[in-house]
Amino acid sequence: MIQKMKLYGWLPVFFSLLLFSSCERDPVVKEELPADNIYFVVPQGWPTPHYDFTGNALTKEGFVLGRRLFYDTKLSKDNTISCGSCHQQFAAFAHLDHKVSHGIYGLLGIRNAPPIFNLNWHSEFMWDGGINHIEVQPLAPITNPVEMDEDMAVVVSKLQGDATYPKMFKDAFDTDIITSQLTFKAMAQFMGMLISDKSKYDLYTRGEATFTASELNGLSLFQQKCNTCHTAPLFTNLQYMNNGLDTVFADAGRGKITMMAADSGTFKVPSLRNVALSPPYMHDGRFNTLEQVLEHYVHGVKNSATLSTELTTPIVLSSGEKADIITFLKTLTDNTFIKDSRFKDPFTP
Amino acid sequence: MIKLTYINCLIFLFLVAGFISCKKDPDPVEPVPVPVTGSVILNFENKFGDSALVLNTGTYITASNDTFSVSKFDYYISNIRLIKDDLSVYAESESYHLLKAGSPGSLLLTLTGVPVGTYTGIEFMIGVDSLRNVSGAQTGALDPSNGMFWSWSTGYIMSKVEGSTVGGTELEFHIGGFKGVNKVLKTVSPSFNAATAIVSETAVPHINISADLAEWFKTPTNIDFTVTHSVSIPGANAKMLADNYADMFSVMGIEN
Numbered sequence: 001m002i003q004k005m006k007l008y009g010w011l012p013v014f015f016s017l018l019l020f021s022s023c024e025r026d027p028v029v030k031e032e033l034p035a036d037n038i039y040f041v042v043p044q045g046w047p048t049p050h051y052d053f054t055g056n057a058l059t060k061e062g063f064v065l066g067r068r069l070f071y072d073t074k075l076s077k078d079n080t081i082s083c084g085s086c087h088q089q090f091a092a093f094a095h096l097d098h099k100v101s102h103g104i105y106g107l108l109g110i111r112n113a114p115p116i117f118n119l120n121w122h123s124e125f126m127w128d129g130g131i132n133h134i135e136v137q138p139l140a141p142i143t144n145p146v147e148m149d150e151d152m153a154v155v156v157s158k159l160q161g162d163a164t165y166p167k168m169f170k171d172a173f174d175t176d177i178i179t180s181q182l183t184f185k186a187m188a189q190f191m192g193m194l195i196s197d198k199s200k201y202d203l204y205t206r207g208e209a210t211f212t213a214s215e216l217n218g219l220s221l222f223q224q225k226c227n228t229c230h231t232a233p234l235f236t237n238l239q240y241m242n243n244g245l246d247t248v249f250a251d252a253g254r255g256k257i258t259m260m261a262a263d264s265g266t267f268k269v270p271s272l273r274n275v276a277l278s279p280p281y282m283h284d285g286r287f288n289t290l291e292q293v294l295e296h297y298v299h300g301v302k303n304s305a306t307l308s309t310e311l312t313t314p315i316v317l318s319s320g321e322k323a324d325i326i327t328f329l330k331t332l333t334d335n336t337f338i339k340d341s342r343f344k345d346p347f348t349p
Numbered sequence: 350m351i352k353l354t355y356i357n358c359l360i361f362l363f364l365v366a367g368f369i370s371c372k373k374d375p376d377p378v379e380p381v382p383v384p385v386t387g388s389v390i391l392n393f394e395n396k397f398g399d400s401a402l403v404l405n406t407g408t409y410i411t412a413s414n415d416t417f418s419v420s421k422f423d424y425y426i427s428n429i430r431l432i433k434d435d436l437s438v439y440a441e442s443e444s445y446h447l448l449k450a451g452s453p454g455s456l457l458l459t460l461t462g463v464p465v466g467t468y469t470g471i472e473f474m475i476g477v478d479s480l481r482n483v484s485g486a487q488t489g490a491l492d493p494s495n496g497m498f499w500s501w502s503t504g505y506i507m508s509k510v511e512g513s514t515v516g517g518t519e520l521e522f523h524i525g526g527f528k529g530v531n532k533v534l535k536t537v538s539p540s541f542n543a544a545t546a547i548v549s550e551t552a553v554p555h556i557n558i559s560a561d562l563a564e565w566f567k568t569p570t571n572i573d574f575t576v577t578h579s580v581s582i583p584g585a586n587a588k589m590l591a592d593n594y595a596d597m598f599s600v601m602g603i604e605n
Contacts, residue, residue, distance in 0.1 A: 055485070130502040135485030139493050140500040152494035180494050184486035257502050259584055 038063045038342070040120075043197040044206070046233050049120040051134050051192060056185045058193070061172040064346075066190030068168065069183060071345045074158050075138075076104055076148035083141065083187075084345055086113045090338055092274035093117060093194065099285030103147040110251060112285035114270060115278045117196040117337065121234055127267045127283045129240060130257045135188045139180075152180050159183065194343060196273050197233075198336040201328075205233075211331070217321070218328025225297075225315050226325070229269045229308070235332065240266040241308045244301030245282060253283065265306050276330045277338065290329060294322040386462045387548040389431065390555045391471075393448055393456040394601070395422055398563045404451045408515070412567035415574040417514045422450035422562060423497065424508035425477050425490070428536070431463060432470035434545070439463050445477060445490040447497060448560075468546040471556065472538040475595070476507030479527040479534065499525065504583065507533055508594070510565060518578050522565070524590050526583025533583070533591035537598055544603045555604040564597035565590055 038060045042049060056062075069075065071084040081104050087093040093116035095101065101109035111127055125131040131140060141147040142155060159165040159178045166176035173182050201219075203209035211219065222230075231237040240254040242265045249255070255264035267283045281287040287296065297315050301307070317325070337343075395402040397409040397419075408418050426446045431439040441460050449455045481491060482504050497506045510522040526533045539558065546554040566572040570589050580586045 126501075131500075132483050132503040133485040136493065136498075136500070136503055139498070143500050156494065179488050180492050181486040181488035188485070259582075 038193060040193065040195075043195070043202075043233070046197070047121065050123045051120045051188075053189065053192060056135065056188055058189050059172060061168070062186050062189040063193055063342075065165075065168045065172045066186035066188070067343070068164075068346055069159075069187050070190050071347055074162070075142055075150060075155055077150045077154075078104060080104060081148050083138070086141075086147075087116050089340075089343055089345070090277070091115065092196065092277045092334070092338055094278035096278065097280070099280050101147060103144070104149045107146040109144070109146050111283050112280065115274055116191060117194045117273065118234055118271065119194065120192045122238060124238075124268070128253050128257050129268050134191060135184045137191075138184055138187050156180055156183065194337075196334040196337040199273065199334040200331040202233075202334075204331065212327070214324045214327045215331055218324035218326070219331075221317065221321055221325050222328050225317070226272075228310055230272045235272040236269045239269055241269050241310075242266045242304065242306045243297075244303070244307050244311050245286070245296070247302045247304050249304075251283065262306060265304060266308075272329060273332045274334055274337070276333050290326045291322070294325060298322065385465045385550055387465050387550050388553045389460045389463050389468070389546060389548060390553055391429070391458040391460065392555050392557045393426075393458070394557065394559045395450050395456070396559050396561050396563075398561065402450060402562055409563070411563070411572065411574070413571045413573045415514055415566075417512050417520060417574065419450070419510065419512040419562065421509055421511035422560075424448055424475060424560070425497065425505065426458070427474045427477055427481075429458070429460065429473040430471070431460070431468045431546070432472065433464070434467045434469050437464075439468075443489070444473075445481070447490040447495055463548050465548050465550060468541075468548060468554075470538060470541055471600070472536060475535045475537060475591075475598075476525075476533060477505040477527070479532075481505070482527040502582070507591070510562065514574050514578075518574055520574060521579045521581060522590055523581045524587045524594075526587050531584050531588040533587050535591060535595040537595060539598045539600045541600055541603065544600070545605075546603050547605045552605060557601045557603070559599055559601050561597045561599070565594045568593060568596070 038058060040053060040058055069083075070087075071082050073079045073082045073085075075082060086095045086098070086101055086103070088096060090096070095113035098113065100111055101113050103109060114127065119125070119134055122134070123132070125134065125137045126140070131137050139152060142150050142152060156178050159169075165178060169178050169182060169186075170176040172186060175182075200209055200211075204211050229237055229239070229241055229243070240263060242253075246265065249265035252264045253267040255261070255266065257263075275281075276290065279288055279290075281290075281293050287293050294317065297311075298317050299314075301311050301314060303312070397407070400407070400409070402409075402419065402422065404422070405418060405420055408416055410416050424447075426448060427444055429441045429444045429446075433439070439460070439462075446458055447455060477491065481487060487493070491505070493500070497509065498504070499506060504525050504527055506523045506525045508522075508524045510520065512520045514520065524533050541556075546556055548554060570593055572590070572593070577586060577589075580590060
């Protein structure tokens with residue numbers, strides 16, 4: 001009897017606890033939640049990022065939604081191409097073995113798909129820097145007739161009519177009314193979280209790994225010959241430079257955006273992190289190997305009005321030195337990043 | 350036994366109290382009086398000179414004697430302000446509007462929360478201020494799916510005219526550029542011509558504003574369609590057209 005009473009006596013407590021917890025947002029089952037937490041930290045010693053999710057509060061739900069959108073072919077007109085088609089995780093989100101982009105209907109673009117990581121430090125996007133914000137970047141591939149060829153309003157209505165998305169938007173943004181703005185913000189949460197900072201080089205700088213003699217020599221040569229443009233720790237100074245690929249420019253690069261002769265033939269200096277994973281190289285994918293790239297810097301630099309002054313006097317490197325630089329470049333490969341399960345395509349288990 | 354139940358009831362009450370307190374407390378009643386406000390309607394009318402602008406079927410003659418028809422005439426109006434007779438200013442919040450010929454609803458703007466009083470002037474920007482051109486994904490009038498946004502070189506298309514000449518030349522004027530020497534943003538204040546808009550809690554004044562497309566193609570620079578018929582990037586040509594159209598708006602009258 002006493003025991004029974006005791007039990008009943010606690011009932012109101014349980015009840016009220018129940019009530020209390022219902023104050024918070026309804027717990028919903030989220031199958032797709034990655035095990036790891038989703039948070040943004042600036043790696044030690046790195047510069048202040050340009051984008052830190054201000055005005056777009058980073059949440060697991062937003063990230064997971066952004067990831068699904070990134071890998072969803074619904075963003076293309078005929079539902080065949082996703083962002084992930086051209087930006088593959090195993091290639092550090094570049095398009096392996098494709099000189100220029102291969103998009104919808106088998107059409108070719110004009111430029112090489114760059115790898116995607118550490119984008120929060122970029123203030124401008126694309127080889128020519130024409131896009132000024134990470135949140136509006138996806139509009140370009142989505143509407144590009146040779147990439148995904150879709151109308152943004154149609155994308156939004158496809159998502160709104162989908163069985164999964166309205167609920168995911170509700171979880172992420174507290175509304176199931178889908179807009180292009182929320183779609184872009186979610187994608188920025190995913191893309192901004194793609195941070196590569198765990199290469200052997202990073203471990204070495206943190207005193208957690210040692211370099212071989214060849215890697216050390218490569219690092220030292222790199223610091224002398226390459227670092228002004230491919231500046232550590234991002235391995236790009238994010239400036240527009242002409243590294244002597246051509247005398248006449250088939251693609252004006254930055255010049256196309258600024259309309260200034262001084263920018264003609266200059267391109268955003270690419271990061272060399274994960275460079276061994278993302279051949280072919282340069283804005284038009286003209287070189288297949290790092291050996292060819294080094295050969296270019298030593299023997300192939302072509303003069304033109306906008307050639308960067310750093311390259312007007314030829315770089316001298318012996319074949320052993322070239323090999324050491326390449327050995328060093330391979331220490332920039334971040335296997336943790338390309339295997340990170342948080343960034344995996346949710347459509348392929 | 351009874352004691353125990355009491356304690357439980359107490360706990361229950363406590364937790365219920367906790368529950369209630371997690372709803373937002375009602376704001377304490379402020380003694381400050383709420384300013385009395387009303388509304389103002391801006392009614393835009395697209396014209397070509399003295400004629401009403403009719404899409405597709407209407408034909409018009411420019412200052413350079415080109416005859417043409419218009420299939421699209423869209424523009425952004427932003428940062429609307431009304432100036433009161435005591436020189437205080439009402440500034441509309443989130444003041445971004447896309448006006449599209451052929452979509453009558455878009456030409457009628459209702460300004461709300463306007464403090465009551467007598468207004469003697471108006472000011473607004475033709476286009477979207479530079480800040481919103483660099484602030485990432487926007488929504489509403491600024492949603493890039495409205496087709497007034499360049500995706501390859503970020504920025505809003507501030508205004509658009511499309512059409513064709515009788516000779517069959519396609520006309521496309523997409524005017525944009527929010528920075529540098531060829532910035533096209535124009536802040537204008539078309540005169541009320543001594544009229545006033547009287548805002549009260551009950552009466553809604555209508556300010557009728559005309560947008561004269563003829564102004565795009567004259568003063569200071571006459572545009573010859575055989576020379577200039579397509580402008581689709583920021584630059585000197587875009588600026589030339591924007592300099593022309595800066596005076597396209599005039600207040601035709603105010604109905605109080």
